[in-house]
Amino acid sequence: MKNTNNKIITFLLLAAIMGACKKYEQFPVDKVTGNYVFDPLDSAGVNAQNFLYSVYAIVKNGHNRVGGDYLDAASDDAVSSKTGTGVAITLISTNAVTSFNFPGSENLWEGTNLSQPPGATGPPESFWAGIRNANIVINNIGVVPVKGGLPNGTTTAQVWRSEARFLRAYFYFELVRRYGGVPLMGDKVYNIADNLDLPRSSFADCISYIVKECDAIKDSLITAPVADADNYRATKGAAMALKAKTLLLAASPLFNGGNIDNGNPLTGYTNFDVNRWTLAAQAAKDVIDLNTYSLDPSFTDVFLTQNNSERIFIRPGSNTTSIETNNGPVGFQAGGTGNTSPTQELVDAFPMKNGLPVTDPASGYLASDPYSVLSDAKRDPRFNATILYNGAHWLNSTMQTYEGGISKPNSTLQQTVSGFYMRKFMGAFEDASTYSNHSSDWIILRYAEVLLAYAEARNEAEAAPQADVYQQLYAIRARAGIDPGAGGNYGLTPNMTQAAMRAVIQNEWRIEFAFEEHRFFDLRRWKLAQTVLNKPRTGVSIVKNGGDYTYNPVTLLNTVFQERQYLYPIPYNETAKNPNMKQNPGW
Numbered sequence: 001m002k003n004t005n006n007k008i009i010t011f012l013l014l015a016a017i018m019g020a021c022k023k024y025e026q027f028p029v030d031k032v033t034g035n036y037v038f039d040p041l042d043s044a045g046v047n048a049q050n051f052l053y054s055v056y057a058i059v060k061n062g063h064n065r066v067g068g069d070y071l072d073a074a075s076d077d078a079v080s081s082k083t084g085t086g087v088a089i090t091l092i093s094t095n096a097v098t099s100f101n102f103p104g105s106e107n108l109w110e111g112t113n114l115s116q117p118p119g120a121t122g123p124p125e126s127f128w129a130g131i132r133n134a135n136i137v138i139n140n141i142g143v144v145p146v147k148g149g150l151p152n153g154t155t156t157a158q159v160w161r162s163e164a165r166f167l168r169a170y171f172y173f174e175l176v177r178r179y180g181g182v183p184l185m186g187d188k189v190y191n192i193a194d195n196l197d198l199p200r201s202s203f204a205d206c207i208s209y210i211v212k213e214c215d216a217i218k219d220s221l222i223t224a225p226v227a228d229a230d231n232y233r234a235t236k237g238a239a240m241a242l243k244a245k246t247l248l249l250a251a252s253p254l255f256n257g258g259n260i261d262n263g264n265p266l267t268g269y270t271n272f273d274v275n276r277w278t279l280a281a282q283a284a285k286d287v288i289d290l291n292t293y294s295l296d297p298s299f300t301d302v303f304l305t306q307n308n309s310e311r312i313f314i315r316p317g318s319n320t321t322s323i324e325t326n327n328g329p330v331g332f333q334a335g336g337t338g339n340t341s342p343t344q345e346l347v348d349a350f351p352m353k354n355g356l357p358v359t360d361p362a363s364g365y366l367a368s369d370p371y372s373v374l375s376d377a378k379r380d381p382r383f384n385a386t387i388l389y390n391g392a393h394w395l396n397s398t399m400q401t402y403e404g405g406i407s408k409p410n411s412t413l414q415q416t417v418s419g420f421y422m423r424k425f426m427g428a429f430e431d432a433s434t435y436s437n438h439s440s441d442w443i444i445l446r447y448a449e450v451l452l453a454y455a456e457a458r459n460e461a462e463a464a465p466q467a468d469v470y471q472q473l474y475a476i477r478a479r480a481g482i483d484p485g486a487g488g489n490y491g492l493t494p495n496m497t498q499a500a501m502r503a504v505i506q507n508e509w510r511i512e513f514a515f516e517e518h519r520f521f522d523l524r525r526w527k528l529a530q531t532v533l534n535k536p537r538t539g540v541s542i543v544k545n546g547g548d549y550t551y552n553p554v555t556l557l558n559t560v561f562q563e564r565q566y567l568y569p570i571p572y573n574e575t576a577k578n579p580n581m582k583q584n585p586g587w
Contacts, residue, residue, distance in 0.1 A: 038140035045146030045156070052137055052160055055167050056232060058130035059315045061442040062517050063425065064326045066092075066105045068339055070422075075519040076532050077346040077510070079557045081338050081417050093533075095560040099569035099587050108174060110571050127171040134171070135189045137164035154220045162217040166234035166242070169213040170444075173246055176206045177521055178568045180584060181266040184209055199580040202265035207250045214243035224292050224312070231307050231314065237292050238313040241445045244283035248453045251276035251460070252525035260566050261585040267567060274461060281457035284450050287312075293447040295479040300385050302446065303425050306439055310447045317440030321427075324435045329388055329421045330413055331406030332395050334434045338407075340515070341418035342387050344538045344553065349510050350383035355482045355491015370551060381481035386514050388421035390542050390549070393430045402542035402549060417556055418539025424515050448476055448512055456505050465501040473504065476512060524566050533561035562586065 037047045064070060067088030069080045074092040082090075088103035090096075097103065104112035104125075111125030124130070141161045149155040154162075175182045183198040184206065190196060201209075218239040226233060250256065250269070257272025264270075287293070296302045296310040328336025347370075348358060354377070356363035358370075364377025372378045373391035388394055390401040400406045401419045408415055427438040455472035459465045470492065477490040484490055492504065509522055523529040536555045543550045564586025575581045 038143050040143045040145060043145050043147055045144045045160075048137070048141055048144045048146070048160065051133075052164060055130060055133045055137060055164060058124060058127065058133070059167070059170070059444070060108075061315045061317050061440070063317065063323055063440055063442060064339060067103060068326065070340055070515045071106065071517045072515050072519045073340055075523060076343060076535075076537060076559075077514055077519050078340050078342045078422070079417065079537055081341045081414055083414075090557070093557060093559045095562055095565060097569075099572040099575070099583065102569060102571065107568075107571065108178065109568075109574065127175055130171040131168050131185060132189060134164040134168035135185065135187055137161065138168070138187055139189060150220070150222070152219065158220050159222065162220040163234045165213055165217045166221065166239055169210045169239075170242060172206060172210050173242065173249075176203065176210070177249055177525070179570060180268065180567050181206050183581075197578045197580050200266050200582060203250075203255060203268050204265060207246060210246045211243050214239045214246070225307070225309075228307060231311075232316045234313065237287060237290055238445060240283070240287045240290070241312045241450055244280060244287055244450060244453055245445065247276070247280035247283050248457060249525055251280045251457060253527040254525045254566055258527045260563050264585070266582060267585065277457045277461040281454055281461055284454035284457060287447075287450045288454065293450070295447060295451075295475060297479065299382055299480055300428070302448075303441075303443065304427060304438055306441065311441075311443055312445035312447060312450075313443075315442040315444060317442060319437040320440050321435040321437055323425050323440055324427070324429070327422045328426065328435070329394065329399060329401075329407040330415045331400070331409065332397070334395055334429075334432075336421075337414050338416050338421050339414075340422040341416045341539065341556070342420040342422055342514075343418055343556065344420075344540055346510070346514060347383070347387060347389070347420060349507055350380045350386075351482070351491060351511075353378040353380060353481070353483055354485060355380075355477060355489075367551070380511065382511055384423070386422070386424045386511070388423045390419065392423075395429055396431050396433055402544040405542075405544070408542075416539075418554075419542055420539065422515060443516065448479075449518075451476060452505065452509055452512065456502075456509075459498060459501050459505060462498070464498055465496055469501060469505075473508060476508060480512070527566070529561050529566065530563060533559050535559075 037051050039047060042048065062071065066074070068082070069087070069089040070078065071089070072078055073080050073089045079093070080087050080089045088105060091103060092106065104110070108125070108127045111129065138161055141157050141164070144157050146156045150159060172182070181200045181203040184201040218236045221234055221236045221239055222230065224235045224237050226235060254260070255268035256276050257269070259268035259270060261267045293312060294309045296305070296308045302308060302310050325335055326337060327340045328334065328338065330336055330338050351357050352363040352365055354363060358365040364375065366375050366377075369375045371389045371391055384392070388399055390399055390405070392399040401408045401416060401421070404410060407421070408419065425440075427436065429435055451472040455469045458469050473492060474488075474490050478484065482490050487494070493500070496504070506522070506526065510519055513519070523532055537557045537559060539554050539556050541552045541554045543552065564584070567584045569587035570581060570583050575583050
């Protein structure tokens with residue numbers, strides 16, 4: 001594996017060592033003078049580059065990020081296997097959060113490590129800290145006489161400045177999709193003595209700002225493919241993909257005509273404009289036309305093989321078995337606590353290998369063999385790459401998630417509550433006896449997302465889906481391993497209506513990007529959460545009778561979703577100390 005060359009990981013390790021040696025703090029924003037970090041005599045730019053690494057380190061790794069769970073366990077794709085009160089992801093799912101107590105691991109406004117108290121380790125968690133630190137780079141990097149640059153004449157210092165601007169735009173994007181309009185700070189680095197009673201900018205202004213930043217910096221960033229040591233860095237393609245993602249969010253129903261507070265410019269546009277879909281489609285097409293990225297031939301390798309052609313922007317992780325330790329099935333010597341319990345709803349979303357949904361009588365699906373363990377008609381290969389189910393091959397054994405089975409012993413041991421375990425992101429351990437280290441990088445932007453964004457935006461911009469909409473779905477389904485079929489339609493119905501294609505695209509987002517922090521936000525931006533997330537989440541209780549199984553549906557969690565939950569609450573502390581900081585509706 002090549003993660004040993006990853007500079008963010010190296011920086012974090014070195015920072016801990018240097019902190020122990022009392023040379024200086026890990027993140028020298030307030031502890032080290034600026035002319036030390038941004039030294040006009042440092043032609044190698046070592047200190048400035050280390051500071052830039054620290055801004056990259058504020059980007060989140062999504063694996064078991066929210067109190068030990070995946071964020072999508074607060075969607076309809078999974079529930080937490082943890083029991084008891086105070087499980088962060090369950091609090092979000094059941095509307096048991098307020099502006100006072102929103103879980104810190106998903107409270108990216110305040111974070112839980114903002115002030116870096118004495119003895120604290122790791123980067124600050126607030127994205128406002130990320131924006132401030134990015135501004136420090138933007139304002140000061142020009143004095144560093146670092147050598148080198150790009151063939152187009154962009155100096156290395158200018159490249160680093162553009163990387164900081166990209167990170168700032170990314171932090172803003174993550175805040176905007178959670179909170180709506182937020183204060184736009186410009187390039188100013190605010191200090192405690194400054195007037196901090198800033199108002200929120202409108203949603204429209206925030207989207208415009210992010211898009212303009214991406215346009216301004218794209219030609220002063222490095223271009224993919226990049227060297228192994230640079231696999232974490234922002235590239236031209238990353239800036240363009242972030243622009244497309246931002247415009248897709250802006251065009252989506254929640255913000256484009258579906259504003260939850262009619263006429264409030266902080267919570268979305270105050271009108272509908274179909275041209276927003278056209279802009280999103282064009283931005284995605286611009287990434288496609290780079291001819292830089294392609295779908296990796298193997299769906300599982302996308303997450304395990306570093307520097308593959310599908311990755312656009314990542315948050316690097318260590319070589320580790322932590323994903324398996326946290327999410328692997330119980331009952332094996334290799335270990336695993338099964339934190340994530342996928343739902344029956346997610347399982348049913350995967351079609352058969354012929355591309356037809358399991359509800360289609362022609363699909364070959366058998367209720368008596370729902371996971372196609374014995375049947376000749378198999379499920380979409382992404383199902384096997386995403387879910388561990390009863391009868392699946394794992395650790396040179398067969399999964400037993402029936403009642404009393406080795407992976408569902410019904411003891412006090414934490415275990416699946418749904419009858420399923422998460423398989424995605426784990427190594428190829430089907431025939432292994434134990435787990436071994438592998439990459440745990442978190443992919444923030446990948447090429448399949450660009451293709452689906454283009455398909456969705458094009459479908460919404462036209463009266464009926466055009467051929468290029470179908471082509472993106474064909475490409476994604478072909479890579480997944482779905483059979484093309486006699487007509488080469490990969491199980492899709494020709495000449496669909498816009499509404500029918502919309503449903504197909506939305507399901508494709510779900511199964512392609514399960515557990516990648518898409519479903520949680522997709523249900524919101526499509527303004528479907530009030531319908532979908534007010535239904536119980538279900539699983540299965542499997543009873544073994546000799547060689548036969550009975551599959552009994554069970555309710556796992558009664559979730560609650562109110563209209564106010566489409567946006568997060570501004571933390572109470574912010575609204576209390578700043579009279580200009582307006583709270584989101586309902587909070």
